[in-house]
Amino acid sequence: MPTITVEGPPIPDIERKRQLVKRLTDVAVEVYRIEHITVLIRENAPENVGVNGQLIADRKKK
Amino acid sequence: MPTITVEGPPIPDIERKRQLVKRLTDVAVEVYRIEHITVLIRENAPENVGVNGQLIADRKKK
Amino acid sequence: MPTITVEGPPIPDIERKRQLVKRLTDVAVEVYRIEHITVLIRENAPENVGVNGQLIADRKKK
Amino acid sequence: MPTITVEGPPIPDIERKRQLVKRLTDVAVEVYRIEHITVLIRENAPENVGVNGQLIADRKKK
Amino acid sequence: MPTITVEGPPIPDIERKRQLVKRLTDVAVEVYRIEHITVLIRENAPENVGVNGQLIADRKKK
Amino acid sequence: MPTITVEGPPIPDIERKRQLVKRLTDVAVEVYRIEHITVLIRENAPENVGVNGQLIADRKKK
Numbered sequence A, B, C, D, E, F: 001m002p003t004i005t006v007e008g009p010p011i012p013d014i015e016r017k018r019q020l021v022k023r024l025t026d027v028a029v030e031v032y033r034i035e036h037i038t039v040l041i042r043e044n045a046p047e048n049v050g051v052n053g054q055l056i057a058d059r060k061k062k
Helices: A014-032 A056-061 B014-032 B056-061 C014-032 C056-061 D014-032 D056-061 E014-032 E056-061 F014-032 F056-061
Strands: A003-008 A038-043 A049-051 B003-008 B038-043 B049-051 C003-008 C038-043 C049-051 D003-008 D038-043 D049-051 E003-008 E038-043 E049-051 F003-008 F038-043 F049-051
Touching: A003 A014, A003 F014, A014 A038, A014 D049, A014 F003, A014 F014, A049 A056, A049 B014, B003 B014, B003 C014, B014 B038, B014 C003, B014 C014, B049 B056, B049 D014, C003 C014, C014 C038, C014 E049, C049 C056, C049 F014, D003 D014, D003 E014, D014 D038, D014 E003, D014 E014, D049 D056, E003 E014, E014 E038, E014 F049, E049 E056, F003 F014, F014 F038, F049 F056
Parallel strands: A003 A038, B003 B038, C003 C038, D003 D038, E003 E038, F003 F038
Antiparallel strands: A003 F003, A038 D049, A049 B038, B003 C003, B049 D038, C038 E049, C049 F038, D003 E003, E038 F049
16 A cells, blocks of 8 residues: 556557556655555556446547 | 446447446436546456356356 | 446435435346346545546635 | 455466455455355456556566 | 455454454465455445445345 | 546545645646546555555554
């Protein structure tokens, strides 16, 4: 602990995942003053996320 | 917010996902009287879910 | 399974919780064609939720 | 309920998943004295998990 | 990682929480062969959990 | 989406929560290049978290 879970769209580029983990961890270390931080990245397919009643997959088609 | 996460078995048909997102959102809008609703659908493989100590994958084999 | 988790603001009225659980369950039963549904309601204090970088607690003050 | 969610690395062997579900359930039944237990196993790719600011995927390369 | 989250009813007795954490951890260490395990216990009020469309709080009243 | 959930110990100071939300959001906006970010802070009581088989509450007693 702390554990940070990020739910978002897929991130195709591992360098961006590296940045995300590194920078979220830096923020958490400073705010919590605790060293041991875990980050989980969850990549959600556009057909599994709905915003305001509509699938992201359908929004993109337009 | 609100965010609704649904953990369930795989849904093979995108039309059913569309219905799920649309209808869960309608309920949440009415009950919370808030417009911005996100729905996350999680599809769990039968070998990653256990009910009462037994994998769903094993139950299906019988 | 399925399990539906709703993250939202506090709901002060148990009758609205009753409605939320009842109606989300009805939707899930129809879409999944599975009878056993669990719903978890999470009530988040406004000082523990940030939207677009700002705490809900701060937004309300204005 | 109760529902136990395990976030971990991939488990390549279904027999180990079987053991995990069986044994976590046994513990929960004893402690909660409730029979109906669900276990969800989540397998996280090493490029989606960061520990102390570093992706597991990068740690393994060394 | 691994992180084990247990969603259940309130546990009024800290000794039972101690047992829960100790024993879930033992199982996870054996199955994952990883030493660092975190367990989160979540206690859900009966008015925030619905099973099959009914709040636990209402079920208890009968 | 994206939604960032932080599981950690209690944060007694709202200014630190403000900082946490603001800075996690800034990171997410940059990495995802998406504007709409939600952050949920979860504060876990020391008797509800176990690390390596021991409750945090017990560790503090020593």
